[in-house]
Amino acid sequence: MKIAFVGVFCIFGFISAQTLTGTWEKKASLGGTGRHRGVGGNAWNRGYIGLGHVNGAGADISYKDWWEYDPATDSWTQKADYPIPNHGAVAFSVDNRIFVGGGSALTNQFYAFDPLTNDWSPISPCPLNPGDVQGFSADDKGYVVFQNQLAAYDPGTNTWSMKANVPMNASNWSCAFSNGSSGFLKIGHALFEYKPLQDEWIPRANHPGLSTGGSYGFTINGIGYVASGYVGGLSTVTEEVWAFNPGNNTWTRVADLPGSSRRFSAAFTIANKGYLGTGTNGINLNDFWEFDPSITASVEVQEGLHGPLYPNPATTEMFVQNVLKEMPYQIYSLLGDCVDQGLTEGTISVEKLPKGTYLLSINFNRHVFVKQ
Numbered sequence: 001m002k003i004a005f006v007g008v009f010c011i012f013g014f015i016s017a018q019t020l021t022g023t024w025e026k027k028a029s030l031g032g033t034g035r036h037r038g039v040g041g042n043a044w045n046r047g048y049i050g051l052g053h054v055n056g057a058g059a060d061i062s063y064k065d066w067w068e069y070d071p072a073t074d075s076w077t078q079k080a081d082y083p084i085p086n087h088g089a090v091a092f093s094v095d096n097r098i099f100v101g102g103g104s105a106l107t108n109q110f111y112a113f114d115p116l117t118n119d120w121s122p123i124s125p126c127p128l129n130p131g132d133v134q135g136f137s138a139d140d141k142g143y144v145v146f147q148n149q150l151a152a153y154d155p156g157t158n159t160w161s162m163k164a165n166v167p168m169n170a171s172n173w174s175c176a177f178s179n180g181s182s183g184f185l186k187i188g189h190a191l192f193e194y195k196p197l198q199d200e201w202i203p204r205a206n207h208p209g210l211s212t213g214g215s216y217g218f219t220i221n222g223i224g225y226v227a228s229g230y231v232g233g234l235s236t237v238t239e240e241v242w243a244f245n246p247g248n249n250t251w252t253r254v255a256d257l258p259g260s261s262r263r264f265s266a267a268f269t270i271a272n273k274g275y276l277g278t279g280t281n282g283i284n285l286n287d288f289w290e291f292d293p294s295i296t297a298s299v300e301v302q303e304g305l306h307g308p309l310y311p312n313p314a315t316t317e318m319f320v321q322n323v324l325k326e327m328p329y330q331i332y333s334l335l336g337d338c339v340d341q342g343l344t345e346g347t348i349s350v351e352k353l354p355k356g357t358y359l360l361s362i363n364f365n366r367h368v369f370v371k372q
Contacts, residue, residue, distance in 0.1 A: 021243070022254040028116060030277055031076035032065050034284035039091035040216075040266035040275075041098035043115050046070055047268040047275050048079075048098055053087035054284045055057065059202055062087045066113070069288070071270050080118050083111055084347070092142035093268075094155050099123065099142050102130035110153070124158050125149050128266045134176040136183035138194040143183055145170050150194070167192055173264070177217030177224040179246055184224055188230055189328075193246065205249045208328035210238045210339045214263030217357040218274040220293050222246065225254070230263040237261040237266050237281050250338060253330075259287055262276035297314045309360070316351040320362065329362045 040054030050066035062085035068077045081165045089103030101110030111120040129186050130146035142153040150163040168187045175186040183194040191204040209243045211229030224244040230237050239261040261280030277288030309320055331340040
């Protein structure tokens with residue numbers, strides 16, 4: 001059996017249009033100073049961003065200000081400050097309250113923000129003493145991940161309990177999101193799902209995008225979105241956004257984040273839209289964007305790969321020259337269905353694919369290169 005990847009190879013490629021789901025719209029910038037490693041949350045159809053820090057050029061400042069976003073008026077209002085300056089903290093939303101803790105403050109004391117009273121109140125101390133952490137809410141509880149440990153918080157009883165350990169160490173600026181019943185943790189390119197009822201972690205499909213850390217996650221209608229982040233090291237950042245569908249365990253690239261590529265943003269969801277802002281690419285940002293997954297956008301895609309694809313047709317595997325580091329790839333049927341995806345350093349297995357003609361897509365240096 002042979003798999004045909006037919007078409008004329010082009011070293012430099014040419015630009016064509018490809019449709020990616022979703023569109024971004026610029027909204028009012030955060031009222032506070034540009035920053036990164038802040039936190040975001042939502043309650044009562046409002047969004048919240050705060051904390052974070054700036055560093056470099058002799059400055060290293062952490063913030064404690066807290067801002068409320070109203071999508072109806074596209075405006076920000078400053079609310080009560082978090083009790084202490086902090087960055088790299090974790091936030092989760094349960095029952096229209098936002099719980100924040102951990103981070104550079106290096107304390108196990110968490111605080112709950114109530115939008116109705118505009119105040120912060122201490123909750124019972126977390127059994128972890130987390131620094132850089134991730135968190136999510138699922139099954140009416142909040143969850144905090146520090147390294148490979150998981151602690152669950154029950155707002156109804158104001159108690160914490162230790163849960164099943166994470167399969168990998170999650171301290172390297174990982175990314176979390178939730179679909180309400182499960183939590184998801186992206187560590188590098190690996191993705192794990194936590195099922196609260198079973199108290200277990202299961203591996204899911206690897207993230208095929210460029211980001212290896214510093215991304216931020218949010219969820220719309222049960223689909224998780226992972227936006228921006230750094231690529232390998234802090235100096236290289238990406239504007240890519242990927243959607244994960246837990247139902248079929250697949251990733252799909254959606255519309256890229258406009259404006260500046262960045263790492264360490266903050267995000268939240270209101271109704272059927274996602275919101276993301278702040279972050280850094282060497283410059284601390286305070287811009288703010290709304291993502292609507294229901295609208296499609298046409299983007300530029302460069303066709304052709306940076307090296308020959310051989311053999312073509314292929315039987316068991318094929319090779320792409322000039323792929324100098326691990327790159328995400330996807331293989332699509334001519335109907336547009338993703339039939340395979342993963343990471344490659346130049347070799348791609350095709351032996352499990354039925355005989356036919358396919359499109360190979362490789363994300364190369366923030367461009368999408370496509371070859372039949």
